[in-house]
Amino acid sequence: MxxxxxxxxxxxxxxxxxxxxxxxxxxxxxxxxxxxxxxxxxxxxxxxxxxxxxxxxxxxxxxxxxxxxxxxxxxxxxxxxxxxxxxxxxxxxxxxxxxxxxxxxxxxxxxxxxxxxxxxxxxxxxxxxxxxxxxLMDRTVAQAGAYERARAALAALTPREHEVAVAIARGRSNAEIGAELLMSVTTVKSHVSSILTKLALDNRTQVALLAHDADLV
Structure with missing residues (x-):
């Protein structure tokens, strides 16, 4: 036994x-x-x-x-x-x-x-x-593909835009981003606009999702 x-x-x-x-x-x-x-x-x-x-x-x-x-x-x-x-x-x-x-x-x-x-x-x-x-294998492959695509897309951003994108993914407002990164709200808005254009996205939520896929937050 x-x-x-x-x-x-x-x-x-x-x-x-x-x-x-x-x-x-x-x-x-x-x-x-x-x-x-x-x-x-x-x-x-x-x-x-x-x-x-x-x-x-x-x-x-x-x-x-x-x-x-x-x-x-x-x-x-x-x-x-x-x-x-x-x-x-x-x-x-x-x-x-x-x-x-x-x-x-x-x-x-x-x-x-x-x-x-x-x-x-x-x-x-x-x-x-x-x-x-x-x-699980299909999920892993899909997640790996999303990660690589997200990393490749975000590589088009400047270092400053990259910081703004990460801050967006963390739920920061324009004013909070400006305070954290020591820039004016007008400059933050300019960076956000540039990010959306470069990444061909429509809104901040899509930026946040991309940053999550890239495992940045």
């Missing part, structure tokens, strides 16, 4: 928990030590049962899966967390991984793959479903 993985199931749907328990508890390598209906119960269950791995839903009452994952992973000796959900938007994936999840699977993942994921993360390895991995 020393090699058996202790698993906590967290989902607000009792039928989902029952199905997962039936599938995973019979593998021989995994024992479901507890179930929880939301993130708040999950934290209490971790304290009571010391699981090795938590299979965590995202959308739950009281405390959602992202918050529960973050709170658990901040603790010393925290269990590994695999998010198992029907939601696969970029936002959900990135937030879950940033919160400390070691895996992200969709609920239509075959039972054998879920069991394999539990075994992998129990030994410290990450586990993402193929679809999620592709989404």
């Amino acid at each position: 020393a090699d058996v993985i202790r698993l906590l199931l967290v989902d607000d749907d009792a039928l989902v928990r029952a199905g997962l328990s039936m599938m995973l508890d019979g593998t021989g390598d995994i024992v479901v030590v507890a179930e929880a209906g939301d993130g708040r119960e999950a934290i209490a269950a971790v304290d009571a049962h010391a699981p090795d791995v938590v299979l965590m839903d995202l959308q739950m009452p009281h405390v959602d899966g992202i918050t529960a994952t973050r709170r658990l992973r901040e603790r010393p000796g925290a269990p590994e967390v695999i998010v198992l959900t029907t939601f696969d938007t970029d936002e959900h994936i990135v937030h879950a991984l940033r919160a400390g999840a070691s895996g992200f699977l969709l609920k239509d993942t075959p039972p054998a793959q879920i069991a394999d994921a539990v075994a992998r993360v129990a030994t410290g390895g990450p586990m993402l479903s193929p679809g999620v991995m592709r989404r």
